[in-house]
Amino acid sequence: MTDKMLFNSLLNPGHSSCAGCGEILAMRHVLDAAGSNTIIVNATGCSEVTTSKFPTSSFKVPWIHANFENASAVAAGVWAALKTKRKILRGSSRFTSGLAPQDDKQKQAQDDKAGKINVMAWGGDGAFFDIGFGLLSGSWERGENILHVCFDNEAYMNTGVQASGATPFSANTTTTPPDTNSFGNELMKKDMIAIALAHRCVYAGTATIANVVDIENKVKKALTLAGPKYLQILVTCVPGWYTDAKDTIKIARLAQQTGVYPVVEFVNGELLDAVKCPVPRPKVEEYLKLQGRYKHLFKSDKGQVIIKKIQSMADENMEKYNLQ
Amino acid sequence: MRKCIEGSLAVAEAIKLCRPAVVAAYPITPQTHIVEELAKFKAEGEADFEFVRAESEFSAASIVLGASASGVRTYTASSSQGLLLMTEVLFTIAGLRLPVVLTCANRAVSAPINIWNDQQDAMTIRDAGWIMLFAEDNQEAVDFHLLAYKISEQVKIPVMVNMDGFVLTHTFEPVDIPSEKEVACFLPNYAPAAGQILNVKSPVSLGCFATPADYLEIRQDLFNDLVSSMEIIKKELGNFKKTFKRGNSELVEYYGDKDAEIVFAAMGSIVGTIKDAVDELNAAGQKAGVIKIKCFRPFPKEEVVSQLSKAKYAAVIDKNISLGQEGILATEIKALVRNDKKVQSFIVGLGGRDVTRQHIFDIYKKVQDNKDGVLFVG
Numbered sequence A: 001m002t003d004k005m006l007f008n009s010l011l012n013p014g015h016s017s018c019a020g021c022g023e024i025l026a027m028r029h030v031l032d033a034a035g036s037n038t039i040i041v042n043a044t045g046c047s048e049v050t051t052s053k054f055p056t057s058s059f060k061v062p063w064i065h066a067n068f069e070n071a072s073a074v075a076a077g078v079w080a081a082l083k084t085k086r087k088i089l090r091g092s093s094r095f096t097s098g099l100a101p102q103d104d105k106q107k108q109a110q111d112d113k114a115g116k117i118n119v120m121a122w123g124g125d126g127a128f129f130d131i132g133f134g135l136l137s138g139s140w141e142r143g144e145n146i147l148h149v150c151f152d153n154e155a156y157m158n159t160g161v162q163a164s165g166a167t168p169f170s171a172n173t174t175t176t177p178p179d180t181n182s183f184g185n186e187l188m189k190k191d192m193i194a195i196a197l198a199h200r201c202v203y204a205g206t207a208t209i210a211n212v213v214d215i216e217n218k219v220k221k222a223l224t225l226a227g228p229k230y231l232q233i234l235v236t237c238v239p240g241w242y243t244d245a246k247d248t249i250k251i252a253r254l255a256q257q258t259g260v261y262p263v264v265e266f267v268n269g270e271l272l273d274a275v276k277c278p279v280p281r282p283k284v285e286e287y288l289k290l291q292g293r294y295k296h297l298f299k300s301d302k303g304q305v306i307i308k309k310i311q312s313m314a315d316e317n318m319e320k321y322n323l324q
Numbered sequence B: 001m002r003k004c005i006e007g008s009l010a011v012a013e014a015i016k017l018c019r020p021a022v023v024a025a026y027p028i029t030p031q032t033h034i035v036e037e038l039a040k041f042k043a044e045g046e047a048d049f050e051f052v053r054a055e056s057e058f059s060a061a062s063i064v065l066g067a068s069a070s071g072v073r074t075y076t077a078s079s080s081q082g083l084l085l086m087t088e089v090l091f092t093i094a095g096l097r098l099p100v101v102l103t104c105a106n107r108a109v110s111a112p113i114n115i116w117n118d119q120q121d122a123m124t125i126r127d128a129g130w131i132m133l134f135a136e137d138n139q140e141a142v143d144f145h146l147l148a149y150k151i152s153e154q155v156k157i158p159v160m161v162n163m164d165g166f167v168l169t170h171t172f173e174p175v176d177i178p179s180e181k182e183v184a185c186f187l188p189n190y191a192p193a194a195g196q197i198l199n200v201k202s203p204v205s206l207g208c209f210a211t212p213a214d215y216l217e218i219r220q221d222l223f224n225d226l227v228s229s230m231e232i233i234k235k236e237l238g239n240f241k242k243t244f245k246r247g248n249s250e251l252v253e254y255y256g257d258k259d260a261e262i263v264f265a266a267m268g269s270i271v272g273t274i275k276d277a278v279d280e281l282n283a284a285g286q287k288a289g290v291i292k293i294k295c296f297r298p299f300p301k302e303e304v305v306s307q308l309s310k311a312k313y314a315a316v317i318d319k320n321i322s323l324g325q326e327g328i329l330a331t332e333i334k335a336l337v338r339n340d341k342k343v344q345s346f347i348v349g350l351g352g353r354d355v356t357r358q359h360i361f362d363i364y365k366k367v368q369d370n371k372d373g374v375l376f377v378g
């Protein structure tokens, strides 16, 4: 069936993502950029649940799901195993055992020369910002050659839009419901790029689903670098952000263009690229008003104050990354 | 070669001989000496496994999960809080049918925090789907690790080898450490079947989610395979005996007067103390015996029933407790034995409280009082 499809991707259609899902689109472009010489370790979340209903799977590459919080550590095990396999194949191991019989030694040795197998850990913002944070930090600290890809839809979507450490200030989620005594999420989004840089990640970058070419280029570049890597992609969530499916790309583009979600790239700690905002720069209202999660801000004077604050946060990003 | 060696170091030697490719661990007393020794082997060039210093036990379990799913032999060890922290991953490892081997240096669980030996840690995760072996002494601890790999790689079920913290891990005993050649002969290199591991040349998806339409059968399969692994465990115990000239193929061993009216039941190092007490009782003309349960999961029901068939009273001695119920082994044995036999739950040794022969004599007397309920002795 798949070879009759119009496109050829390593992520098969037939998954159960929502119409307009930004996450599945990002997953497809990340995987196709990485290519078939890739092993994916997937955290629990929408990315896993929509693609792997037993006995089916969307993945044409080796893929494993263990738990919500441990994609980074499972990937660490995969990477460690690959290292030992290479040692065994080179004949430089006297001690270890455990070589899969279907591994054709010569072919594998060629693969070794041609380029190593990419190991990626995939998860949502909840998986990396919150519950799997310590495990991610551990893997970064150990310097493991893994690309950790965070599909950031800014809440726990799979369980019904609860707030996470990635949920932006003032957003309406099911655990930050705006009402008489609440204006939505009162906490600020965690700055994971700063945290990745503090771990000396060789690659730390952000992207949005508005620019899939940028996503593909970033994945390809990151995979040429040996060491710990982090890529965070803003992905629109139609049911979680209360948006129209047709606006998925538009909203993500506005996130970048307003300065709300800086698209940056650090290699070896150095800021190599920051996508500039257009002149004139759209106001944050334009971004916010397309999303039901910010609807309450447009209904009160307090909301206007908060919108001003969000604008000033975007302005700060402009300065911080020189986005003008 | 027979040498006088600390239990932990003996186990580390055994692991080295089993040639794991990936070792991941996090420190917790009384497991530490095992993994420290493994790190030393690597530093000295005596072994060349990947030694991954995990930032938590949760991570250590996840790392061996990932490595095992990639088709290599793996090892980890933990205790107490560490084992409990691993719990979620332990269930996943079993559900994914990965042949991970783990040593649990058995220790009490918080609160109050306590580093000494009991078996609450392992008994708490008994439903995770692991094969669970309990060693009586350090020779058995060494031997069970060789067996653990041999068994787990056949049945695709992880194995946890339990050895009592301090009582075994930190005790020097003469232990026969087999040679590299002997072990290589008993335990060949690990060769997982095609289509079961992560491999870019034959991609598979592992750990898919199952709906109510499939979940039950998948769990039933694991149950059935765990139960039938009993035969493989016995077979391999037999093979082990042939190769190394020690041990036997029984999952439940009987010691003492063959016609004993009072039979103790226990697991782990305490069996040694009970055997001494049984010797004294027998010498004084008292009909006593003990069954040692070497394998707690799968639970060797028939063997337990048959070994208790002549007993009038069974005194089950647990170093753990299911709070609100009784000793966990006691519950399991009560479920097997008809009511005309009196089975009594005795709790001993919690948090490292010393268990002496005198305690066993007390239990011998008390079990005849026919009291229901749980008796704490110590």
Ligand SMILES: Cc1ncc(C[n+]2csc(CCOP(=O)(O)OP(=O)(O)O)c2C)c(N)n1
Pocket: A023, A044, A045, A046, A047, A068, A069, A123, A124, A125, A126, A127, A128, A151, A153, A155, A156, A157, A158, A159, A164
């Ligand atoms: C230990 C644990 N806690 C909670 C859950 C429930 N859970 C499953 S997915 C999920 C949310 C995932 O959120 P995120 O990582 O942001 O991914 P998303 O679904 O939003 O893409 C939660 C809370 C779980 N599976 N395991």
Ligand SMILES: [Mg+2]
Pocket: A124, A125, A126, A151, A152, A153, A154, A155, A156, A157
């Ligand atoms: Mg999310």
